[in-house]
Amino acid sequence: MKTRIVISCAGLWLLCASILAAEPSAQFAKANQEYAAGDFKAAIDDYEELVRSGRDTPNLFYNLGNAYFRKNDFGRAILSYERALALDPHHPEAEANLRIARDEARALELVPNRWERIFAFADENQYALAASISFWIGIFSVATWVLGRGRGRGPIALSILSLSIFVIAVGASYELSRGKNGRGLAVVTGDKVEARLATADNANRVLTLPAGSEIKIVSQRGDWVYALLPNNLHGWIPSNSAEQVRL
Amino acid sequence: MSMFRRILFLAPLAIAAMQSSFAASPGVTAVLSNSQPAVGQMVQLEIKVNGANSANVPETISIDGLEIHQTGTSRQFEMRNFDVSSSVTYNYTILPLKAGQFKIPPQTVRVGNDSLRTPELVLNVAQGSGNPGSSAGSAQSGQSTVGSKIAFAELVVAKKDAYVGEMVPAEIRLGFDPRARGRLQDGPELSGQGFTTQKLQQPRENLETIGGRTYQVYTFKTAIAAARPGKFEIGPVTAKAVVVLPRRPSAPRTTRPRSPFDLFNLDDPFSDPFFSDPFGSTGERTELPIQSETAALNVKPLPPNTPPNFSGAIGNFTMTADAKPKTVQVGDPITVTSTITGRGNFDRMNGPALEDERGWHKYPPSSKFKQDDDVGMSGEKTFEMVIAPNEKKPAVPPLVFAYFDPVKENYVTLRSTAVPIQVEGGAGPTAATAPAVAATSAAPTSTVGVTPAPTAKPQDILYQLIDLGRVRSFTPIYARPVFWIAQLASFILLLGFVGWKIRQAKIDNLEAQRTAALQQESGELLRKLRRGELSPQEYFSNASRVVRVKTALVKNLNPNAVDAETAAKAFDLGEHERAQLRTLFDRSDELRFSGSGNGAKTISSEEREEVLRLLESLRA
Numbered sequence: 001m002k003t004r005i006v007i008s009c010a011g012l013w014l015l016c017a018s019i020l021a022a023e024p025s026a027q028f029a030k031a032n033q034e035y036a037a038g039d040f041k042a043a044i045d046d047y048e049e050l051v052r053s054g055r056d057t058p059n060l061f062y063n064l065g066n067a068y069f070r071k072n073d074f075g076r077a078i079l080s081y082e083r084a085l086a087l088d089p090h091h092p093e094a095e096a097n098l099r100i101a102r103d104e105a106r107a108l109e110l111v112p113n114r115w116e117r118i119f120a121f122a123d124e125n126q127y128a129l130a131a132s133i134s135f136w137i138g139i140f141s142v143a144t145w146v147l148g149r150g151r152g153r154g155p156i157a158l159s160i161l162s163l164s165i166f167v168i169a170v171g172a173s174y175e176l177s178r179g180k181n182g183r184g185l186a187v188v189t190g191d192k193v194e195a196r197l198a199t200a201d202n203a204n205r206v207l208t209l210p211a212g213s214e215i216k217i218v219s220q221r222g223d224w225v226y227a228l229l230p231n232n233l234h235g236w237i238p239s240n241s242a243e244q245v246r247l
Numbered sequence: 248m249s250m251f252r253r254i255l256f257l258a259p260l261a262i263a264a265m266q267s268s269f270a271a272s273p274g275v276t277a278v279l280s281n282s283q284p285a286v287g288q289m290v291q292l293e294i295k296v297n298g299a300n301s302a303n304v305p306e307t308i309s310i311d312g313l314e315i316h317q318t319g320t321s322r323q324f325e326m327r328n329f330d331v332s333s334s335v336t337y338n339y340t341i342l343p344l345k346a347g348q349f350k351i352p353p354q355t356v357r358v359g360n361d362s363l364r365t366p367e368l369v370l371n372v373a374q375g376s377g378n379p380g381s382s383a384g385s386a387q388s389g390q391s392t393v394g395s396k397i398a399f400a401e402l403v404v405a406k407k408d409a410y411v412g413e414m415v416p417a418e419i420r421l422g423f424d425p426r427a428r429g430r431l432q433d434g435p436e437l438s439g440q441g442f443t444t445q446k447l448q449q450p451r452e453n454l455e456t457i458g459g460r461t462y463q464v465y466t467f468k469t470a471i472a473a474a475r476p477g478k479f480e481i482g483p484v485t486a487k488a489v490v491v492l493p494r495r496p497s498a499p500r501t502t503r504p505r506s507p508f509d510l511f512n513l514d515d516p517f518s519d520p521f522f523s524d525p526f527g528s529t530g531e532r533t534e535l536p537i538q539s540e541t542a543a544l545n546v547k548p549l550p551p552n553t554p555p556n557f558s559g560a561i562g563n564f565t566m567t568a569d570a571k572p573k574t575v576q577v578g579d580p581i582t583v584t585s586t587i588t589g590r591g592n593f594d595r596m597n598g599p600a601l602e603d604e605r606g607w608h609k610y611p612p613s614s615k616f617k618q619d620d621d622v623g624m625s626g627e628k629t630f631e632m633v634i635a636p637n638e639k640k641p642a643v644p645p646l647v648f649a650y651f652d653p654v655k656e657n658y659v660t661l662r663s664t665a666v667p668i669q670v671e672g673g674a675g676p677t678a679a680t681a682p683a684v685a686a687t688s689a690a691p692t693s694t695v696g697v698t699p700a701p702t703a704k705p706q707d708i709l710y711q712l713i714d715l716g717r718v719r720s721f722t723p724i725y726a727r728p729v730f731w732i733a734q735l736a737s738f739i740l741l742l743g744f745v746g747w748k749i750r751q752a753k754i755d756n757l758e759a760q761r762t763a764a765l766q767q768e769s770g771e772l773l774r775k776l777r778r779g780e781l782s783p784q785e786y787f788s789n790a791s792r793v794v795r796v797k798t799a800l801v802k803n804l805n806p807n808a809v810d811a812e813t814a815a816k817a818f819d820l821g822e823h824e825r826a827q828l829r830t831l832f833d834r835s836d837e838l839r840f841s842g843s844g845n846g847a848k849t850i851s852s853e854e855r856e857e858v859l860r861l862l863e864s865l866r867a
Binding site: 024025028029032035036050054055056057058059060062063066069083086087088093096097099100101102103106109111124125128129132136139140143144147148173177183197198202203204205206207208231232246247 | 737
């Protein structure tokens with residue numbers, strides 16, 4: 001009797017899980033069909049609804065970017081591609097379409113600094129993971145060496161190697177987190193947004209930003225954000241004219 | 248007569264002779280320090296009488312348009328080859344009150360009974376700028392003479408009218424009477440709203456005579472730029488300085504001897520004798536706030552017909568451009584270097600833009616500025632922009648740079664010529680032609696910029712993906728709870744590992760102690776056995792104990808649990824040794840249980856040797 005109850009509960013749980021999983025997939029398929037039929041607005045609505053429900057997948061943002069691209073909303077298209085790449089830095093389709101969208105919009109990009117270029121072969125999460133693993137290997141090696149009363153060169157060599165990797169990985173992760181693709185990265189969604197010297201519409205311009213241009217938000221004051229601009233200057237832009245890449 | 252007495256006798260005669268010699272030929276000269284001063288610029292007159300210790304000279308010289316006063320006397324003695332000469336110099340200060348040519352007539356100087364006359368002197372006084380605020384040109388200034396004549400502050404703004412964002416040169420001048428030994432404590436600061444100021448540079452320091460007074464003047468250069476149109480009050484300039492002022496004595500002023508500085512202004516604080524003799528009295532250090540007047544600046548808005556590439560540059564500029572390398576593959580970077588040279592607001596200047604960006608992937612430019620002046624208004628700014636062709640291109644498109652010329656009051660667009668390049672690989676060219684000039688200088692064109700119409704067919708994006716894929720998080724891995732749970736688990740694992748290792752070490756330590764104790768016991772017993780002082784009971788008991796201990800060490804056993812067979816097996820003994828061992832254990836048991844009275848009371852040396860050989864042969 002008890003076994004039957006357990007089996008029934010497990011079956012019920014699997015059924016619910018499959019229904020819940022099937023629902024976003026169905027909506028995604030529906031949005032794709034709308035896109036194929038040329039109804040880009042409906043497709044955008046459906047994709048956006050999935051985004052709002054927390055289904056943050058690289059493919060969803062990629063498809064959403066395509067839909068915006070078709071609507072000639074290059075700012076949001078670039079934003080969506082950037083989000084797809086933030087979730088999966090090696091998304092080839094998103095990379096390709098982002099390049100095309102940037103060319104179309106003449107969008108400006110932030111320049112990666114020297115360290116970002118050096119550490120570009122892995123992303124922030126991979127470095128954090130490498131740092132964690134190398135740290136514990138290093139600590140265990142040190143413990144082995146100390147508790148083994150300094151016998152053997154193997155543990156100490158391994159600990160030096162691991163802790164060196166740890167330091168490099170932490171540095172890389174830190175640099176990438178505060179760099180071009182870090183937490184403050186935002187994309188200008190409006191077209192020809194003026195970055196200004198002060199939080200006033202009549203303040204002097206620093207730079208005119210085409211839609212899709214990258215900026216790095218430094219701080220926010222009221223309806224204005226203070227951001228690093230692609231020309232390495234800083235300026236104020238209206239907060240509703242740019243969206244952060246990382247949700 | 249001794250030599251000493253002779254000297255005493257001759258010395259007065261020699262002195263008298265010398266006195267008579269220089270009294271015999273007195274002469275007089277008169278010299279002006281400057282014969283062509285401006286109005287208000289002080290001139291020194293020196294009347295020098297040679298061959299005399301003193302003379303009667305006029306205290307004042309009256310000439311209309313000049314104010315002449317005697318300021319002091321100095322005496323000189325000179326001895327050359329026993330020829331002693333003396334002179335006395337009378338100093339006068341002349342203050343020209345008006346322009347023109349003045350003749351200082353010969354003055355009569357009485358030396359003893361002689362009467363000498365100075366030569367006639369001519370002074371040409373020019374109409375000059377006596378006041379510190381009267382700067383030349385269109386400059387305007389705000390001046391203050393705070394602290395009477397001790398210090399002043401002055402703001403000189405080069406223009407009265409400017410455009411929004413235009414850099415206007417400005418000078419801040421702070422002057423101190425050198426005698427006050429003024430030292431800046433705070434500032435200078437230029438207050439006011441609606442404009443930005445360039446950082447003040449290190450001041451230039453010089454001595455200037457202003458209104459007949461000499462000032463130590465510090466000149467700070469800067470530039471101001473208005474952020475919005477309107478009428479602005481620039482300044483005032485404020486500063487705080489520490490000056491040294493004389494302490495006011497309680498005695499009435501009239502009793503004080505006149506100082507040379509007190510000739511024209513009896514209120515001068517430096518008329519105090521302290522300044523005549525700074526070491527003879529003490530001064531008082533006083534903090535002195537200095538403030539200038541404000542200067543007005545009328546700021547006009549920029550004209551409305553802004554060219555598309557205008558990014559706020561105001562001034563007068565020229566541009567050159569070049570691109571390297573000239574031969575690339577599709578997608579390879581090309582560095583386009585453009586240099587803007589001239590005078591204007593370089594700090595707000597963005598780099599030139601490509602006239603036609605289609606088919607190019609471009610990165611924001613980097614820039615460096617080399618200034619030619621103190622405030623960064625003049626110089627050259629070099630922009631480096633990296634671009635990569637997405638397809639075959641015959642040339643790097645022209646660069647376009649727009650600025651506003653405040654002199655001509657219109658916008659100017661500079662356009663470089665295209666730089667021909669060779670792009671290999673990829674699709675054919677889609678862009679237009681290129682002139683055959685590599686590095687070119689740009690010429691100003693019309694005031695309206697041109698935005699090229701797109702000529703290339705836009706590339707199409709890739710397909711939709713049908714798989715929704717796995718949900719991922721934007722949160723970095725180190726900000727997720729699971730990451731820290733994993734770290735905690737690793738930490739617990741580390742603690743377990745450390746605990747286990749410590750326990751192992753403790754166990755190893757106990758085993759080592761036990762082994763050492765057994766080895767020590769074995770050694771002790773063998774030494775006793777060799778000495779041969781033991782009774783048979785003790786001897787065999789100890790011998791059997793040695794066997795047990797050695798076996799326990801080899802087999803890691805409890806020594807008390809070892810018997811003859813175990814020991815023989817542990818050391819892999821032959822039959823003979825095995826029998827000996829059994830006999831040893833039997834003798835030991837027999838003696839232990841039967842008592843010491845049975846059998847012989849001593850052990851023969853042969854038997855002892857035999858037992859010792861057996862014990863020493865027990866090796867693992």
